[in-house]
Amino acid sequence: MTAHPDNTKLRVSTRLTQLGRNPAEQYGFVNAPVYRGSTIIYQTLDDVEQRRARFSYGTAGSPTIANLEDAWTTLAGAGGSVMAPSGIGVICLSLYAMTKAGDHLLMPDCVYRPTRNFCSQILAKFGVTTSYYDPMVGAGIEKLLQKNTSAIFLEAPGSQSFEVPDVPAIAAVASKHGIKTIMDNTWATPVFFRAHEHGIDLSLEAGTKYLGGHSDLLLGIVSANEESWPALRSTYERMGMLPGAEDCFLALRGMRTMHLRLKEAERRALEIARWLKERPEVSKVLHPALPDCPGHENWRRDFRGSSGLFSIVLRGQFTRKGLASMLEGLTVFSMGFSWGGYESLIAPFDCAEYRTVTQWKPGGLTLRLQIGLEDVEDLKNDLDAGFRRLKKDS
Numbered sequence: 001m002t003a004h005p006d007n008t009k010l011r012v013s014t015r016l017t018q019l020g021r022n023p024a025e026q027y028g029f030v031n032a033p034v035y036r037g038s039t040i041i042y043q044t045l046d047d048v049e050q051r052r053a054r055f056s057y058g059t060a061g062s063p064t065i066a067n068l069e070d071a072w073t074t075l076a077g078a079g080g081s082v083m084a085p086s087g088i089g090v091i092c093l094s095l096y097a098m099t100k101a102g103d104h105l106l107m108p109d110c111v112y113r114p115t116r117n118f119c120s121q122i123l124a125k126f127g128v129t130t131s132y133y134d135p136m137v138g139a140g141i142e143k144l145l146q147k148n149t150s151a152i153f154l155e156a157p158g159s160q161s162f163e164v165p166d167v168p169a170i171a172a173v174a175s176k177h178g179i180k181t182i183m184d185n186t187w188a189t190p191v192f193f194r195a196h197e198h199g200i201d202l203s204l205e206a207g208t209k210y211l212g213g214h215s216d217l218l219l220g221i222v223s224a225n226e227e228s229w230p231a232l233r234s235t236y237e238r239m240g241m242l243p244g245a246e247d248c249f250l251a252l253r254g255m256r257t258m259h260l261r262l263k264e265a266e267r268r269a270l271e272i273a274r275w276l277k278e279r280p281e282v283s284k285v286l287h288p289a290l291p292d293c294p295g296h297e298n299w300r301r302d303f304r305g306s307s308g309l310f311s312i313v314l315r316g317q318f319t320r321k322g323l324a325s326m327l328e329g330l331t332v333f334s335m336g337f338s339w340g341g342y343e344s345l346i347a348p349f350d351c352a353e354y355r356t357v358t359q360w361k362p363g364g365l366t367l368r369l370q371i372g373l374e375d376v377e378d379l380k381n382d383l384d385a386g387f388r389r390l391k392k393d394s
């Protein structure tokens with residue numbers, strides 16, 4: 001195989017098979033080896049004094065880390081990418097990179113809860129204030145800007161509640177005022193949403209989810225456009241919060257099948273979501289590709305696909321005992337957090353307990369579902385039996 005002169009001209013599934021490896025430099029082996037290490041050996045006095053080497057010390061990176069960074073940068077259409085040992089790690093890194101004492105930050109009210117906790121418990125200590133906005137605010141975000149607003153954070157769709165914001169409208173307001181945008185793009189990944197092309201400065205991904213794909217990896221990646229790349233890279237280098245070599249290897253392995261898994265997750269999740277919509281026990285399906293979902297029009301306009309995570313609102317009054325009976329008796333779905341793996345998950349949630357500027361009144365119990373790679377009929381039968389237990393024991 002001869003390397004294609006410009007990998008970005010190839011379609012995304014092809015690119016995902018080629019990025020971050022170079023058999024000609026790996027004794028012909030298909031996959032790149034794992035480099036582990038702290039110390040780098042120098043040959044001359046001059047070199048050691050000048051730290052003259054591609055990687056000067058373990059915390060400056062390694063070929064294994066660089067393979068994944070470079071692959072992700074190309075995939076995301078970015079100026080550069082760095083990683084952290086978890087998704088929440090890159091969220092913190094991105095916020096450190098884009099704020100300083102005295103700054104103000106805007107966060108969507110639907111944001112992933114640990115992100116909210118980082119703002120209130122860590123950034124606040126350093127004099128960065130945070131206010132929250134309705135994720136459906138769109139261009140109206142301009143009215144919420146303060147003189148010291150340095151960054152607007154977005155999550156599309158919102159964790160648990162799935163609102164799809166008007167990303168280009170918010171990015172346009174930010175750009176007009178010289179404010180940076182940071183987006184949590186974990187749900188869509190760069191395969192289904194081209195964040196930088198929609199005006200986002202930093203786009204982050206919990207690689208723990210679809211990049212890993214097997215629930216055996218924790219990793220975060222953040223890509224930056226050319227303008228924001230130097231600030232991100234230097235913050236990353238100062239913090240020394242590196243990913244482990246094996247984790248990068250697993251992520252590169254996951255990347256090879258990521259497109260396939262995403263397309264399959266999309267197909268299965270849509271089939272289950274449409275089936276749930278017809279169930280008498282379900283009042284609403286919060287799936288960005290379906291009309292019940294707030295911001296569905298934004299999804300249709302801006303996204304290239306949907307992944308395997310969505311929520312439902314139950315119709316009617318059910319007891320805790322009924323819900324426990326439904327969930328504990330499932331034999332294909334498991335109860336648990338995280339998502340993007342091969343296995344289906346389900347978990348109850350309630351956004352009302354942490355929202356501060358919008359109200360969460362879905363009108364019934366809410367459940368979040370992650371659709372894995374099991375047979376769709378087995379998944380439906382499992383839910384069907386679960387709904388029967390829910391009604392019987394409520």
Ligand SMILES: *Cc1c(COP(=O)(O)O)cnc(C)c1O
Pocket residue numbers: 085086087088089112159184186187206207208209218219220338
């Ligand atoms: C899981 C998740 C994260 C955090 O990823 P971890 O690797 O688990 O820390 C961040 N954002 C969203 C939307 C997530 O679902």
